[in-house]
Amino acid sequence: MKSTEDILTILENVCDPEVPVLTIQDLGIVRDVRVISEKEVEVIITPTYSGCPAMNTISMNIKFELLAHGFEQVIVTEILSPAWTTDWMRESGKQKLKAYGITPPQYNTVANPRESEAVIPCPVCNSTHTTLLSQFGSTACKALYKCKDCLEPFDYFKCH
Ligand SMILES: [Zn+2]
Structure with a gap:
């Protein structure tokens, strides 16, 4: 079974659609990762800007990336509080x-x-x-x- 660290490493491949040189890890939006089973994982993120259209793309890209790494069920949960700040970058x-x-x-x-x-x-x-x-x-x-x-x-x- 993959570890939390494995998932965080995989997430290094997911880029910000608005600034493609930045990964979601560079932005600091990944708050937590829960490996539920061999095939199931949850990623908890805090959106950069509420209502930012890029966030849907980011959720989708997280799912695609983890599905490509053998997961069958990928849950992306958004937590809005505390709000993301550029300090997390x-x-x-x-x-x-x-x-x-x-x-x-x-x-x-x-x-x-x-x-x-x-x-x-x-x-x-x-x-x-x-x-x-x-x-x-x-x-x-x-x-x-x-x-x-x-x-x-x-x-x-x-x-x-
Ligand atoms: Zn100048």
Whole structure:
């Protein structure tokens, strides 16, 4: 029978449909795993943004991935409380975001809950001379910025 660790390793293959370089493990949305029997497993996740359309795709991808690994019954349970926060994102996930051209969340929502004071650096040239173009970028969880030095527009993954 597979162990919880085996399942967590398998889940490293499930990506975020909105930012394909990030796995659901990078995002920190997997809260718990229960191996019920040889053929049955439950995965407990906390959605990143409530009503985020990507979450249905994520649940489906979790099921596909575990079915491909020999499970016959895969239950995906969503728990909404406590709510997911960008603080749960792994450091490796933040590095991947930056390499992908998206500035990762810049502060810890618990330690420093004032986003307006955060400087959002450019993911291309690291310049801090950036300006907000729109609170909403390609998706609702990102804001659109522009770098005043290299002139690149870029997405910022907002904290919450
Ligand atoms: Zn720049």
